[in-house]
Amino acid sequence: MFVKICGLRSVEHVEAAVAAGADAIGFLLSRSPRQVTPSEAAVLAATVPDHVLSVGVFATETTEQIRRDAEAAGVDTIQLHGAYKHEDFQALADLPVKLIRAIAGAEDPNTDCGAYGEDLLIVDAAKPGSGEPWDWTRLPAEPTGHWLLAGGLSPDNVACAVAEARPWGVDVSSGVEVSRGMKDPGLIRDFITAAKQAG
Numbered sequence: 001m002f003v004k005i006c007g008l009r010s011v012e013h014v015e016a017a018v019a020a021g022a023d024a025i026g027f028l029l030s031r032s033p034r035q036v037t038p039s040e041a042a043v044l045a046a047t048v049p050d051h052v053l054s055v056g057v058f059a060t061e062t063t064e065q066i067r068r069d070a071e072a073a074g075v076d077t078i079q080l081h082g083a084y085k086h087e088d089f090q091a092l093a094d095l096p097v098k099l100i101r102a103i104a105g106a107e108d109p110n111t112d113c114g115a116y117g118e119d120l121l122i123v124d125a126a127k128p129g130s131g132e133p134w135d136w137t138r139l140p141a142e143p144t145g146h147w148l149l150a151g152g153l154s155p156d157n158v159a160c161a162v163a164e165a166r167p168w169g170v171d172v173s174s175g176v177e178v179s180r181g182m183k184d185p186g187l188i189r190d191f192i193t194a195a196k197q198a199g
């Protein structure tokens with residue numbers, strides 16, 4: 001079970017996630033309570049070991065802005081949320097990074113990982129990063145390939161969610177926070193342990 005922890009803002013929390021077995025760590029380079037600047041992300045990404053993906057998350061930025069910020073942050077993966085089209089993925093395809101396409105699972109029938117050239121697909125809630133659970137048992141199409149379930153997951157419900165949706169991996173942000181934007185190392189550890197046991 002591949003586990004991504006998203007929206008980290010401190011070295012302490014990155015180290016806790018890596019030590020607990022996270023496979024990817026996300027940094028918000030877009031408007032969010034978890035937003036970090038590219039230079040802050042660079043400090044955090046430098047602490048992520050090579051076997052763990054360091055992910056820059058974008059939602060409304062142009063591909064030119066994404067290129068600049070991802071390079072400044074030194075991330076090895078770019079995650080695109082929202083209205084990005086196939087052409088946007090193509091415009092980034094020459095970069096030496098992996099690409100993640102994040103979709104609203106209840107609305108988007110384009111659930112084949114790789115359809116836009118991406119390496120990973122995240123099937124998420126309609127409001128990314130909101131922590132609101134949604135009905136992942138009613139997808140318009142069965143996802144294929146390397147896809148991560150996200151949206152309202154937590155240490156308490158991730159095992160059940162994995163049993164119901166059978167994803168290749170999971171992604172969490174709010175469910176490992178004590179308040180909006182404030183991660184908790186204990187919850188990060190609990191989530192990763194529960195997700196790995198479920199997979």
Ligand SMILES: O=C(O)c1ccccc1NCC(=O)[C@H](O)[C@H](O)COP(=O)(O)O
Binds near residue numbers: 006007124128
């Ligand atoms: O986290 C945010 O604030 C955010 C804002 C804009 C676009 C994406 C955002 N988060 C992306 C993620 O990868 C989250 O981990 C994912 O949506 C799950 O969030 P949550 O329901 O809070 O676990």
